[in-house]
Amino acid sequence: MRIARRSTVEELLTALPEEGTTGLSLEDGARIAVVGGGPAGSFFSYFLLDIAEAVDLPVTVDIFEPRHFTHSGPAGCNHCGGIISESLVQVLAAEGIRLPRSVVQRGIESYVVHMDEGSVRIESPVHEQRIASVFRGNGPRGGGDMPWDSFDGYLLGMAADRGARLERRLVSGLDWVDGLPQLRHPGEEGSTYDLVALAVGVNSNLPHLVRGSEPESTTRTTRTxxxxxxxxxxxxxxxxxxxxxxxxxxxxxxxxxxxxxxxxxxxxxxxxxxxxxxxxxxxxxxxxxxxxxxxxxxxxxxxxxPLINIRGPRRPYADRLVLVGDCGVTRLYKDGIGAAYRTAKAAAETVVFHGVSAEAFEHNYWPACKAIERDNAIGKFMFGFTRTFKVLGFWRRGVLRMTIREQRKERSRRMSAVLWNLFTGSASYREILMNTLHPAFVAGMLWNLALGIRPGGNGRRKTGGMNAQGRAGQAVG
Ligand SMILES: Cc1cc2nc3c(=O)[nH]c(=O)nc-3n(C[C@H](O)[C@H](O)[C@H](O)COP(=O)(O)OP(=O)(O)OC[C@H]3O[C@@H](n4cnc5c(N)ncnc54)[C@H](O)[C@@H]3O)c2cc1C
Missing domain, CATH: 3.30.70 (Alpha-Beta Plaits)
Structure with missing residues (x-):
């Protein structure tokens, strides 16, 4: 996955628009509400405050998040496998965001892929590129006090350290008063803001409770x-x-x-x-x-x-309103946290340098979302392809055989790299597709498929199967 590198402050300053080109821009003392303090809300608040300070624009940011990430179980959890590709950890480090050891468990160094015919362990293709696993809250229900810290809690604390004000309140709706967004809270009137960023994920019905001037928020979801x-x-x-x-x-x-x-x-x-x-x-x-x-x-x-986003809204913005993270556009089936980082940063840059009008978001924020959507279209094709072929025994045997053989050699681990990238989120779907079109990959696949046609040609006899942990040399049942 290629993640946009950090723009330097100088680069961003040269991107400043001529005054008044977009109509709605933030002025000194502007008030911004961020609804949702998951990764997208925290990243957005952090980058917004960081960039605004760099251009000497004083703003206030209120984050509304009712969840306490120090709690175990559902009260502190944002429902997720908690896998973060090492490439994202490195990109965050380049941003000056260093996740402490108490948050990132670095124990996962390989994947074991299981099919009905057997299993194979895939070592990281690049040695430094290990996978990090995190807990989004304080661990499972009834787990007591865990010896690690919550990933979401850490990011939220980071936004607060940058100057965001944390409000432990639920937002129950959004209205418009004299062209400004006004938040509603259960049983009380909320206040108006110059900009509202919705970062509520897809397990909240808030985007549907935005009245008037709403973005086209028809996110498609499926249950996981x-x-x-x-x-x-x-x-x-x-x-x-x-x-x-x-x-x-x-x-x-x-x-x-x-x-x-x-x-x-x-x-x-x-x-x-x-x-x-x-x-x-x-x-x-x-x-x-x-x-x-x-x-x-x-x-x-x-x-x-929980629900997962499988297609974002066609227009995740309106005047003075922007949707970031899962409730906007995210990556299909993987690396949602990486997508939250990318969309949140693109939205924060847009707000400071181009303003808060729908037009500013269309020209400066939407391209970042569209790049993700385009890549997801390739991902959909690849998952459709896998769905069609994984029912065929010879296809599964061919993939398994090719991967087992590659893992025994140091060179040309093409199938291993494809599977690794497919599951870790380290590469874009486009990159993965390009790798599968390489003549050496196609030739290797055809050869192994041909051998896989023979039942028992899964490499068990010749290359050895894998046990549950995917260790070579032991036959599988
Ligand atoms: C089963 C599953 C496994 C996944 N595994 C991975 C994985 O391994 N790696 C990965 O990168 N991604 C994974 N994802 C995706 C990842 O969880 C999301 O992409 C990521 O959490 C999106 O962050 P977000 O901030 O946009 O939304 P969320 O994390 O959903 O955060 C939304 C926040 O908004 C708050 N909120 C909601 N409604 C309101 C309201 N009305 N008022 C105030 N606050 C509100 C919530 O309390 C929450 O804290 C997985 C998703 C699922 C469903």
Missing amino acids: YICEFQADQQTIRETLGSSMHVFLSDIPRLEFAALIPKGEYVTLVVLGDDIDQPLISAFLASPGVRRCMPEHAIPTVCNCA
Whole structure:
């Protein structure tokens, strides 16, 4: 994934518009409300205050966030697998945002891909590019006080340190008074602002409660599933190791699922088309899951079925209103936190340098969203392709065989890189597609597919299968 590098203050200053070119611009003392203190709201507030200070524009930012990220369970959680690609950690570090060790668990160094025919462990193609896992709140329900800090809590604290004021209140609606947005709160009148940034994700109905002058907020969503299993740390180490386990099972409506070990918990994330209980049961009973799920794990100490954004609104802005993060445009099925960073920063730059009119957002914010949407269209095609072919045994055997062979050699790990990037979010879908069109990849794939046509040609005999942790040399059931 290519993330826009940080613009220097000098570069941004040269981008300042002639006075009055966009009509609505922020003036000294402007008041900005940010609704939602998840990653998008915190990044937006942080960058807005940072850039405004650099150009000597005094503004106030109020963040409305009722959730306490120090709480365990749903009260402090923003429902997520908590995987952050190392490339995003590095981009944030370049921004001066260094996530402390208490927030980022750096334990995940490889992926194990499971199919019905067997499993293969994929080591990080670039050694420095390990994956970070985080808890968005303070861990699962009833977990007590965890020895780590919440990722969302850290970002929110960072925005507060930059000068944002945190209001622990729910926003129940948005009206317009004399052309200015006014927030509503349960049982009380809210105040008006020069700009409202909605960063409420997709599990809130607030975008639908914006009356008049609203953006075209027809976000398409689908239901996912996420739950935590508990087991003792040693059992988890023995069964899952320090790898994230991804499942490409032949189950209708399932795109993919992942088991992520985190201390004495294992997070299960299931993504696909409107995930429901029968699909979860079929998945948990599938051979790949049974092979690697820790025995005696206590199921679902905490579970939920949050929505995920699969298509953003056509126009995530209006005069004095902008939607950032999940409630606007995000990446399909992965790296939502990276997309929250990108959209929040693009919106903050637009607001300071180009103003808060719909026109300013159209010309300066929308291109960043459109780039993500265009890439998602490629992602949709790739997931559709995988969905069609993963039902074919010889295709699964071919992919598995090619990956196993690559992992035994140091060079030309093309299939490994494609799978790695598909699951980590480290590369754009376009980049992944281009890699699959490389003649060496196509030739390798055709060769392994041909061998995969023979049942038993999955490399078990010749290359050795993988056990639950994906270690080479052991046959699989
Ligand atoms: C099952 C699942 C697994 C995922 N796994 C990953 C992953 O591993 N890695 C990754 O990068 N992304 C992942 N994502 C996506 C990621 O969770 C989102 O992209 C990311 O959280 C978006 O951040 P956000 O700030 O836009 O929204 P959110 O994180 O949803 O934050 C919205 C905030 O707004 C607040 N809010 C809502 N309504 C109101 C209101 N009316 N008033 C005031 N505050 C309000 C909420 O309390 C919340 O704190 C996953 C998503 C799902 C569903």
